[in-house]
Amino acid sequence: MVAYIPRLADGQLQEKLERTGAVLVRGPKWCGKTSTCEQQARSALKMRDPDAYAANMEAAQIRPSLLLRGERPRLIDEWQVAPVLWDAVINEVDAAGGQPGQFVLTGSATPFGPHDDTKPKHTGTGRIARIDMDTMTLEESGVSSNEVSLSALFGGQAQVEGASNISVEQYAELICAGGWPSPIARGTLDTEVAKDYIGAICESDISEAAGVELDPLRARALLRSLARNSAQEASLATLLADVKDVGVGMSEPTLRSYLNALRKLFVIEDIPAWAPTLRSRTPLRSSATWHLCDPSLAAAALEASPDALLNDLVSMGYLFETLCVRDLRSYMRCMDGSVAHYRDKSGLEADVILRLNDGRWAAVEVKLGGAKRIDEGASNLLTLAGKIDQAKSGAPAFLAVVTGGRYAYTREDGVHVIPLGCLSH
Numbered sequence: 001m002v003a004y005i006p007r008l009a010d011g012q013l014q015e016k017l018e019r020t021g022a023v024l025v026r027g028p029k030w031c032g033k034t035s036t037c038e039q040q041a042r043s044a045l046k047m048r049d050p051d052a053y054a055a056n057m058e059a060a061q062i063r064p065s066l067l068l069r070g071e072r073p074r075l076i077d078e079w080q081v082a083p084v085l086w087d088a089v090i091n092e093v094d095a096a097g098g099q100p101g102q103f104v105l106t107g108s109a110t111p112f113g114p115h116d117d118t119k120p121k122h123t124g125t126g127r128i129a130r131i132d133m134d135t136m137t138l139e140e141s142g143v144s145s146n147e148v149s150l151s152a153l154f155g156g157q158a159q160v161e162g163a164s165n166i167s168v169e170q171y172a173e174l175i176c177a178g179g180w181p182s183p184i185a186r187g188t189l190d191t192e193v194a195k196d197y198i199g200a201i202c203e204s205d206i207s208e209a210a211g212v213e214l215d216p217l218r219a220r221a222l223l224r225s226l227a228r229n230s231a232q233e234a235s236l237a238t239l240l241a242d243v244k245d246v247g248v249g250m251s252e253p254t255l256r257s258y259l260n261a262l263r264k265l266f267v268i269e270d271i272p273a274w275a276p277t278l279r280s281r282t283p284l285r286s287s288a289t290w291h292l293c294d295p296s297l298a299a300a301a302l303e304a305s306p307d308a309l310l311n312d313l314v315s316m317g318y319l320f321e322t323l324c325v326r327d328l329r330s331y332m333r334c335m336d337g338s339v340a341h342y343r344d345k346s347g348l349e350a351d352v353i354l355r356l357n358d359g360r361w362a363a364v365e366v367k368l369g370g371a372k373r374i375d376e377g378a379s380n381l382l383t384l385a386g387k388i389d390q391a392k393s394g395a396p397a398f399l400a401v402v403t404g405g406r407y408a409y410t411r412e413d414g415v416h417v418i419p420l421g422c423l424s425h
Contacts, residue, residue: 065091
């Protein structure tokens with residue numbers, strides 16, 4: 001058997017099980033949710049087990065509580081196959097007086113829309129806590145040197161130092177292979193995994209998430225458009241035009257239905273815009289930026305190999321940003337924080353804003369490499385820090401340019417230059 005690789009979510013799951021009756025772990029398929037939950041569960045119900053599927057579904061219809069029998073914490077894997085289990089878990093938690101650590105639920109699809117009459121009656125507030133998982137970060141996969149900690153930077157560390165062994169060629173491979181736990185645990189970089197994943201999404205998963213039959217050709221065209229617009233504020237009109245360019249017709253309502261299905265599968269990760277208080281009256285842009293949950297899906301949708309990315313460094317730069325956003329998002333979740341982006345009508349931007357729930361924030365520019373590009377990123381960050389009304393929004397905890405370079409250091413102007421391959425939470 002392949003050994004389990006510890007995940008950032010391990011500590012989050014343990015902490016929530018110690019204070020909450022049940023925990024829901026969400027995220028894209030094959031990102032490692034079940035394996036992570038199995039480390040702390042004492043019994044398990046796997047709803048998609050073909051040997052028990054019929055019996056499980058029958059029990060779910062007749063008496064759902066039968067499926068909850070077992071040593072606690074009990075893992076309910078892919079609970080959304082039988083949505084009644086959600087209310088059954090809440091009822092069981094209530095019956096036990098809210099005793100913590102009773103159930104862990106996993107889900108790789110959100111089965112309900114906001115107005116779906118078949119969705120559970122209860123939200124789970126106070127009974128079911130939530131954890132979101134991503135594919136593996138460079139820290140988790142053992143690729144990062146872990147010499148620069150975001151926690152330490154938020155804690156006031158003034159200087160950074162470190163060295164990454166990852167070359168640009170290796171970053172191209174990491175983008176195309178992605179953070180899928182199974183091949184990483186085997187010690188391989190498998191660039192075919194994402195191609196198979198895209199095929200499964202288009203042929204079946206997206207229809208299951210939508211609850212109606214969706215066209216695989218439209219799904220593939222849309223994923224390609226999203227990949228082409230990675231890390232950008234593309235409008236729906238832009239996506240529609242992209243899809244039309246490859247000969248696939250789609251109306252805006254139809255486009256929205258496909259996007260909603262991809263969100264339910266956790267394939268799309270929209271990065272919201274940040275709206276701080278500014279010293280000036282410069283209007284802010286409010287559009288989210290598009291990112292697929294793992295850069296390998298974007299590469300696969302574009303049919304881009306590592307060599308193809310190296311021959312198109314502009315496109316590779318956008319996918320490198322998706323790689324960075326994936327890791328930064330995971331690191332911030334460990335710190336009870338989140339990610340956003342900033343752009344105003346003057347064109348000033350920061351690729352990533354890191355925010356903690358206590359109000360502290362930091363700004364990050366992502367640059368694949370090059371001294372000139374790093375200088376541009378640092379200049380943008382310093383200009384942004386000067387625009388913020390720090391009396392109301394606070395001063396930045398730090399400013400950093402995250403790169404695909406080799407060395408981590410702090411510039412004379414105070415901006416940190418940090419290779420992604422040096423970062424950790």
